[in-house]
Amino acid sequence: MRLTSAVAAGKIARVVSRRLGLGGGSSVPGVVAARVDPDALGKLASGLPFGSLLVTGTNGKTTTSRILAAILREAGWHPVHNRTGANLASGLTTALLESANLVGRNRADCALFEVDEAVMPRIREQVRPRVIVLTNLFRDQLDRYGEVDYVASLWQRSLLSLPRDVTVAVNADDPALAALGQRLRSRVLFYGISAPGSNSLDRFADSKDCPICGQPLQYTVVRYAHLGTYACPSGDFRRPTPDITVQSIATRGLDETIIESTGPFGARRWTLKIPGLFNVYNLLAAVAGATALGVSGDAIDRAVATFQAAFGRFERLEVDGRIVYFALVKNPVGMTEVLRTILHEPGDKGFVILINDNLADGTDVSWLWDADLELLGNRCQFAVVGGTRVGDIAVRLKYAGVPPERISTVESIAEGLDAGLGSIGAGGTLYVLPTYTAMFELRQIATRRGFAGRFWEN
């Protein structure tokens, strides 16, 4: 009875908040429902015949979840998936409410939840997932969590108590996660990259000491930041052999990443239509999650072949005769990888960099100084900068070696986009790098002007 009232209240809240234009009601219905029945999330989730999957970690949750949702749909399932950014309990509840009827029975048959890394333990208890996918652990949003170690210890405490019939998909290339995976009693599926690579260590490694004895790990290959192939010189710890792995990666510009992989599904060749090494990891994480559920390799093949970028995640749009790539930036590792991916292609590039410091972006923008903007130095044709922290990003670029005459500041997001389009000229390619809330504003502009690829990301 309580659940029914909670669901009804939530559904009404959703209608009201949509009418009032309160940002699509991504979390409000869930908040309302939880007020009426604090157990709403758990009860709604337990009604799903094929259970729930959680995807969590610092970077890659959204893309991993979207690939995984596509794979599940190709396998004939009907997952309900929470909206990007709505990855706290209220957002998950909202997602379930949308497909639930008044007694809480759901049209969907499973739930795929992208979960904020600090909240995962609490969600895990309420939702009781069958599969948990761990992407990686990096520094992110320091002002929210205060310390990186805090999240790692939260996860450890939560996951050590998992029952044996839950599968955890773990990134073998992330030392802290690999060590955690080795300690779990539940079933673990390791994934990682085994293609040839180099071993110059990145500055970011905030987890490059042996999790067992604390000595610095030795890397034979570094993929990026602290991800790679590593071993402790004392012999007490090394990268576990992945169950699902990639042996070769080739790229065709920013439009295709060609991957050869092996796993329980045999040997496969996938062409992923989004760029970046970090997306190879996202694909692996999704494949591991799907494999844990027994999904066939053919369903994976079909999903990968048709997968497209989400708005703001290296999405390519055509605007006024220009090609524009939008790539969200939010922490040092992510921003550095975005830049590295773009600059992998020869030539100087034109950029629009929009840095906001609203709550969802992180109010401390010092991460800009940990990002490797020096990569831009002399490869930057122009940089239009904007956002609430326009002053800071302009200074950062100056010290990164971008000639001051190539840096211009704007006072609004729309002005930034237009200045970039103007500077790149017809037929050119523009790279727009916004933080989270700047990305939302760009999406509104895109919709108003009619060049959005899809309306409201799903």
Place this chain on the structure above:
Amino acid sequence: MRLTICHLYASGMNVYGDRGNVIVLAQRCRWRDIEVRIVERGVGETDPMHDYDLIIAGGGQDRDQIAVSDDLQGVAGVALRNAIEDDVVLLAICGTYQLLGHYFKTGGGVVLPGIGVFDAWTEAGSRRFIGDTLVKTNLHDKEGRTLELVGFENHSGRTFLKLGCEALGTTVIGAGNNGEDNREGAVYRNAFGTYLHGPILPKNPSFADELIRRAVARRYGTDSARTLPPLDDSAELNAHRRIVDRIQRRGRVKSGAT
């Protein structure tokens, strides 16, 4: 001219973008045709430190702070104290600032000893002080104007300066050392400690130049220091002004951490 910048405890104490301070100092030197050598120095190193011209250390996580405290109880601490007494210029942020005092007492009651260069001590408090911070210092720029520093603090440690220990400045906005006495940071000879992240130097170019000038004076004499050419700081001052304006318009921006 050539200056050596030591980035101290770079791999552990580097969580808040404080490496930006090294970047700013290095560039501001190079833009004046001063050659710069950057040395990264970590835990376990024992060489003397008085040949460095500037020592820059940042903030970090609890476990790294323990490692630094341990390191400073040995030869490294002696080397650092000697360097500071020798007027080597030093900038220590947050966690390393705390360890330049007598000790840091954690929330759990553990006492991490420091090296007592600042006559001060720090205790962990129950609140975290987070937000934009504006500090009025006792320093002056080349035109004689008082230096006001803008930054971002994020600490639960409360630092108390003993009588006679000079502060970096007074807080105009923000908690400062402990949220009670309105003082921020500490100064001893050419060593500066502060809670200001941001990082501190990019938006406070005059303070960066103060550090460079003192380093040049120590190695090359006061004439060389006095004749350091000015730089075009319009971008930095613009960024500084934007934050100050925003603080004045709507108060200091905080965040949702506990």
